[in-house]
Every structure is written in C-alpha cells, then in structure tokens.
Amino acid sequence: MIFICIRWVFFVIKCGFLYDKIFCRVLLFELLFLILQKNFNSLTINIKKNMVNYKDLGLVNTKEMFKRAIAGKYAIAAFNFNNMEQMQAIVQAAVETKSPVILQVSSGARKYANQTLLRYMAQGAVEYAKELGCANPEIVLHLDHGDSFELCKSCIDMGFSSVMIDGSHFSYEENIALTKKVVEYAHQFDVTVEGELGVLAGVEDDVVAEHHTYTQPSEVVDFVSRTGVDSLAISIGTSHGANKFTPAQCTRDANGILIPPPLRFDILEEIEKEIPGFPIVLHGSSSVPQELVAEINQYGGKLVDSIGIPEEQLRKAAASAVCKINIDSDGRLAMTAAVRKVFVESPGEFDPRKYLGPARDTLKALYKKKLENVLGSAGKLA
Numbered sequence: 179m180i181f182i183c184i185r186w187v188f189f190v191i192k193c194g195f196l197y198d199k200i201f202c203r204v205l206l207f208e209l210l211f212l213i214l215q216k217n218f219n220s221l222t223i224n225i226k227k228n229m230v231n232y233k234d235l236g237l238v239n240t241k242e243m244f245k246r247a248i249a250g251k252y253a254i255a256a257f258n259f260n261n262m263e264q265m266q267a268i269v270q271a272a273v274e275t276k277s278p279v280i281l282q283v284s285s286g287a288r289k290y291a292n293q294t295l296l297r298y299m300a301q302g303a304v305e306y307a308k309e310l311g312c313a314n315p316e317i318v319l320h321l322d323h324g325d326s327f328e329l330c331k332s333c334i335d336m337g338f339s340s341v342m343i344d345g346s347h348f349s350y351e352e353n354i355a356l357t358k359k360v361v362e363y364a365h366q367f368d369v370t371v372e373g374e375l376g377v378l379a380g381v382e383d384d385v386v387a388e389h390h391t392y393t394q395p396s397e398v399v400d401f402v403s404r405t406g407v408d409s410l411a412i413s414i415g416t417s418h419g420a421n422k423f424t425p426a427q428c429t430r431d432a433n434g435i436l437i438p439p440p441l442r443f444d445i446l447e448e449i450e451k452e453i454p455g456f457p458i459v460l461h462g463s464s465s466v467p468q469e470l471v472a473e474i475n476q477y478g479g480k481l482v483d484s485i486g487i488p489e490e491q492l493r494k495a496a497a498s499a500v501c502k503i504n505i506d507s508d509g510r511l512a513m514t515a516a517v518r519k520v521f522v523e524s525p526g527e528f529d530p531r532k533y534l535g536p537a538r539d540t541l542k543a544l545y546k547k548k549l550e551n552v553l554g555s556a557g558k559l560a
Contacts, residue, residue, distance in 0.1 A: 230297060236305070240318055252501075263537060280317075301337075320339070344374045399453060409458070441495065457501045458498070467512075509545070512540045
C-alpha cells in the first residue's frame with residue numbers, strides 16, 4: 179500500500195500536475211503518516227483483542243479491599259493454589275465465611291497448571307462462588323513472586339488483577355527500576371502491584387534464600403514514592419516453607435516442641451510510622467499446625483523440626499497495617515495429611531476422588547479457621 183501511494187505521487191509529479199517540490203514532499207509525508215497510523219491503530223486493536231481484562235472475568239483488584247482491611251484491622255488471606263481441589267476449597271471457605279479472598283499463583287504453579295487454564299479457573303471461581311450463594315464475590319487473581327517484567331506483563335495480559343514483582347534479589351536501585359516498570363504497565367489496566375523490600379529466608383517453588391534480610395524502615399518512603407506500588411511486602415522474621423527456622427534459632431517447651439523466635443514487630447511499627455495507612459504484606463506466614471505434621475508422620479511422612487509462625491502473632495499483625503497475609507505451606511500440609519491417611523487406611527483405593535475429596539475437605543476446614551480466627555476477614559465482604 180505504501181509503495182503504491184509513493185508511485186502515485188511521483189506519477190502525478192511527472193505528469194506536470196505538481197510543480198512545487200516542497201508541496202510534493204509534504205503531501206508524500208502526509209500520505210505515509212496516514213498509512214502508518216492506520217497500520218498502528220490496527221496493531222493496537224489486535225493487541226487489545228488478545229488481552230484478557232480481569233474485570234471481564236468478574237475479578238477485582240486489591241485497592242478497595244485493602245483500604246477496608248486497614249480500617250477494620252483485619253487481613254485478607256492470599257491462598258496459593260495449583261489445581262481444582264485447592265481452588266474449590268478456597269472458594270468454599272470464602273463463601274461460607276463471607277470473606278474476600280486472593281487466589282495466589284506462583285510462577286511454578288502457572289507452569290504446572292497452564293496459564294490458559296488458570297484464566298478459566300479464576301473465572302470459574304467467581305461463577306462457582308455465585309453458585310454457592312455469594313451474589314457479589316470479591317476474588318483477586320494474584321501473581322506471587324513475579325521475578326521479571328515479562329512474567330508480570332504476561333499475567334496482566336492473561337487476566338490477572340494483581341501482580342507482585344519481587345526485585346529484592348537485585349540491588350536497591352535495580353529493584354526500584356524494575357518495580358516502577360511493572361507499575362507503569364499494570365496501572366494502564368487498573369491492575370494493582372505489590373513490591374518487596376527485604377529478603378525472606380526459606381524455599382517456596384522457585385524462590386530460594388538461605389538468609390533473611392530485614393526491611394529497613396528508612397528505605398520505605400523512597401521506595402514507595404519512586405515506584406508507585408500499591409502495597410509493600412516486608413521482612414520482619416517470617417520465612418518460606420514448612421521448616422521456617424532451624425532448631426538453633428528456636429527454644430523448646432517442656433514437651434520438646436520448638437518455639438520460634440518472635441516476629442520483629444518493632445520494625446513493623448517503624449514502617450507504619452514512615453508510611454501510615456499504606457498496605458503492608460507478609461509472606462511466609464504459614465503456622466505449620468503441629469497436628470498436621472504429626473498426622474503426616476503417623477502415616478509414613480518424615481517431617482523433622484517443622485515449625486511455623488504462631489497464629490497469635492499473625493492475628494496481631496493483621497490488626498496493624500498488614501492487610502495481606504500469604505499462606506501456602508499450611509495448605510500443602512493439610513492436603514498431604516488427608517491423602518496419606520487414605521492411602522494407609524485404604525491401600526486398595528485408586529479412585530483419585532476418594533483421596534482428593536477428603537484432602538479438599540480438610541483444606542477447606544483449615545482455611546475457614548484462618549479466615550475466622552486468625553486473619554479476621556470473616557463477614558467482611560463489601
């Protein structure tokens with residue numbers, strides 16, 4: 179098309195209809211501009227057609243629910259999921275307790291479940307909640323520990339309503355630059371962004387760190403203002419995985435049970451003073467219930483010195499500006515305990531529904547307890 183127009187202009191010149199060379203050039207550039215603009219608009223339309231807007235899936239972002247959580251002194255649960263049974267348990271627990279909830283997906287879970295299936299699972303979660311009797315569910319689909327701009331962009335384009343960009347493994351300035359880049363892209367589509375300052379120890383899917391680094395309160399104002407993030411994950415002593423602390427870091431009670439070190443609430447208080455009312459996030463906040471650890475070991479497991487964050491400390495955090503608390507390992511423990519029990523008590527069972535069903539029910543009971551007794555979000559739907 180471009181070449182045809184150029185040849186047409188030169189033909190007109192040659193025929194003597196246009197004599198002014200400057201006018202010819204202006205006309206040529208105008209024609210080229212119009213053609214390129216048309217092609218660009220078509221490309222933009224195609225890009226928008228290929229994007230999935232989370233609002234079309236019935237999802238919400240975290241803005242309003244975080245505001246209410248801070249004002250109401252409770253926290254929103256972010257439960258990780260990889261499959262249908264986990265999603266069912268999360269939605270059932272949220273509906274039965276009338277709680278807003280965050281469906282959280284790690285990079286590893288996205289690879290495992292497939293990004294396209296996750297999109298429809300999230301949409302299905304909203305419709306499932308309505309089917310269970312919740313007229314207006316508040317469900318967020320959130321990327322946990324995104325480690326690159328490309329991953330965050332891909333999730334946004336596929337219908338996620340919230341993403342976390344974890345630049346904590348970079349230098350401070352690199353973390354700011356990466357986080358800001360994600361924020362600028364996400365905010366075009368009203369997607370909320372969580373950043374991170376400080377490093378949590380432990381293992382969670384692709385996230386591995388041997389040592390933790392506490393968040394420096396002196397950095398939070400600069401980080402938040404320069405990046406434009408909507409929430410901030412901090413490090414005050416929580417840790418990823420089911421073995422959050424070594425025995426050397428803990429004490430033992432009279433029964434020999436490990437007692438973990440307390441969270442650094444002094445750091446949290448300093449951060450709240452620096453950025454009052456700003457949404458704070460805690461990662462690595464599974465409590466690792468000892469009854470689940472015992473049940474797993476009873477039925478053939480070998481979990482040694484597994485210890486988590488005491489629930490009373492999580493409740494204290496939820497009453498502050500901490501408005502999102504991540505829970506993953508507890509769900510894994512609940513499902514594993516239920517599955518192992520079925521395999522031992524019914525060794526001839528081979529129908530997946532006979533062991534995944536009990537696993538789902540155990541998981542739902544755990545999540546309901548978290549929502550009602552730990553995070554305080556029960557009854558907090560808008």
